Amino acid sequence: MDPGLEAAFKHVERLLYGDSGRLGLTIYDLERLVGYPARGEGPLSYTLPKTQALSGVQAVRLYYYPKDPNLQLIVEIEDREGKKHLRHFRWNGLTWEVPEGKRGELKSTEETPGLLKVGEDYFLGFPREEAVELEKEVRKGEALGAKYLLCPRCGARIFYAPSVRPEGVACPRCGNTTLLFKTLSGLEPHKDPLEALAEEQRALRKAIEELVAYLKRKLGP
Structure with a gap:
């Protein structure tokens, strides 16, 4: 792995889980960083300030999804070539964990889907x-x-x-x-297409019934 990218991954890992010198980032800390709920219901983002550990990448961003119980945090690291490497996390009440079916290993890379x-x-x-x-x-x-x-x-x-x-x-x-x-x-x-079609059919049926009733009144039985 590129040394700059590897250093950035290690920095993010220490940020999320902490080490002997500091506690890990909690979901409440993340909410303060992104400005939730003052800035809206999300998704909200925060770009980590440049440090020596992040000098080998273009940017590290945290994306918070407050309304998604399965995916609450995406960590994005943009390397020197502009490629983005994503990791997905969910807060379990005590620490960050990887949602089922997601990728959260900070030592490997994953490019942005197309x-x-x-x-x-x-x-x-x-x-x-x-x-x-x-x-x-x-x-x-x-x-x-x-x-x-x-x-x-x-x-x-x-x-x-x-x-x-x-x-x-x-x-x-x-x-x-x-x-x-x-x-x-x-x-x-944006309505479900099936529900929209059902509404159109109900409206058409009502219009036909009203037309038939009108003709019966005018022309007789």
Whole structure:
């Protein structure tokens, strides 16, 4: 492993778990660092200040997900070449642990996942299992605060992870490079396609019933 990256991993490991000289970072310490809840419901980020231990990498960032019980912390280390190495953690009440199915070994590396298509939307920078879960939340209208790029030409949406730099991303459907930055809010819930279809059918059935009743009144039985 590159010496600068290895030193950064060791620094983060000491930060999270502590050593003989200091206690480890608790979830309450993390909340103070990222400014939760004053800065919103997240995900929120904090970039570690440059130190000698981090001089061999471009940046180390902590991403906090306060509303996700399974994935509360992503540690991102950006090396000198701009590659991002991610680790996932969850607070168990006493210390940080690796969520099931995630990667939390600080001595190995994992690059940022690429673009995935799940359902009608695209997901950039998410492992497949996270993209599938987020897609479910989007359909149910429960992914408030999720950031995405909207293509004004074809309507495609690209949800991107906090670790992704979305500048310069092109629409995977039509190739348009002029995309709009959007955030899901309570004013624009995205309905499940099946539920939306059922609502349309109910509305159509009601309209037909009203039309039949009107014709019966006008024309007689």
